[in-house]
Amino acid sequence: MTKPIVAIPCDFRQFEGSNWHAVPHQYVRAAVEGAGAMALLVPALEDGNDAEALLDRVDGLLVSGARSNVHPSLYGREASEQDGPFDPARDATSLPLIRAALKRGMPVLAICRGIQELNVALGGSLANDIQDQPGIWDHRHPEHPDSDVKYAIRQSVSVKEGSCLARVLGAGEIQVNSLHRQAISKLAPSLAVEALADDGTVEAVSVIDAKGFAVGVQWHPEYWVGTDSPSGQIFSAFGEALNAYVAGRKQASISA
Numbered sequence: 001m002t003k004p005i006v007a008i009p010c011d012f013r014q015f016e017g018s019n020w021h022a023v024p025h026q027y028v029r030a031a032v033e034g035a036g037a038m039a040l041l042v043p044a045l046e047d048g049n050d051a052e053a054l055l056d057r058v059d060g061l062l063v064s065g066a067r068s069n070v071h072p073s074l075y076g077r078e079a080s081e082q083d084g085p086f087d088p089a090r091d092a093t094s095l096p097l098i099r100a101a102l103k104r105g106m107p108v109l110a111i112c113r114g115i116q117e118l119n120v121a122l123g124g125s126l127a128n129d130i131q132d133q134p135g136i137w138d139h140r141h142p143e144h145p146d147s148d149v150k151y152a153i154r155q156s157v158s159v160k161e162g163s164c165l166a167r168v169l170g171a172g173e174i175q176v177n178s179l180h181r182q183a184i185s186k187l188a189p190s191l192a193v194e195a196l197a198d199d200g201t202v203e204a205v206s207v208i209d210a211k212g213f214a215v216g217v218q219w220h221p222e223y224w225v226g227t228d229s230p231s232g233q234i235f236s237a238f239g240e241a242l243n244a245y246v247a248g249r250k251q252a253s254i255s256a
């Protein structure tokens with residue numbers, strides 16, 4: 001069977017004095033090794049991307065994490081200095097892709113910034129610097145040069161009974177990593193909470209009545225996909241959904 005192709009929207013970044021379209025390798029590796037797919041990186045453009053044309057050529061969408069934050073104007077708020085850094089090109093690329101992929105029933109896995117984009121794309125809002133709120137932990141990564149330390153598994157989340165994730169991981173407590181200072185505030189109407197941290201932070205969602213796999217997680221299953229069981233199970237389930245989508249497309253083209 002031909003490998004499914006997963007679109008991954010890039011960040012618009014500046015390295016070595018020039019502008020780059022970039023995705024951290026861990027997401028590409030997880031798509032390839034965890035989901036058995038090929039990764040297609042989508043340039044982050046404020047204008048010029050055609051979501052429908054792109055989705056006609058891929059089989060799924062993987063929306064990665066990023067240091068930048070979704071611009072508050074996209075969920076009806078004024079932006080302040082503290083809300084940054086921003087990446088408007090990433091916003092302009094990701095949000096239309098998320099909406100269009102969900103409309104087609106294409107598998108979507110949204111991670112960290114990705115779950116935040118999923119929520120905003122569907123009409124929800126975000127809270128900034130959640131660690132400053134009473135009773136909320138510090139979900140940010142430890143400042144450390146070693147990525148394995150930054151992405152260390154160090155937090156419990158509880159997967160809800162009867163959720164999509166429960167069908168993949170089983171309901172109950174799992175251990176995850178945590179590298180974020182924003183989180184879902186107003187939940188988009190078409191999203192269901194799938195997992196919560198002990199401090200009440202939304203850690204996973206799914207799209208209600210989605211035609212296919214449509215899950216967002218606030219943690220980073222991509223990083224330990226090869227060694228951490230829940231991480232591997234999430235990407236394996238994503239891969240199964242991708243293959244089912246490919247088979248469905250083939251069947252539709254035969255019947256047409």
Ligand SMILES: N[C@@H](CCC(=O)NCCCC(=O)O)C(=O)O
Pocket residue numbers: 064065066067068069111112113114179180181182183
């Ligand atoms: N900016 C958002 C999303 C955080 C996120 O995606 N983190 C992964 C990258 C971590 C890093 O390299 O710093 C937030 O802070 O909530």
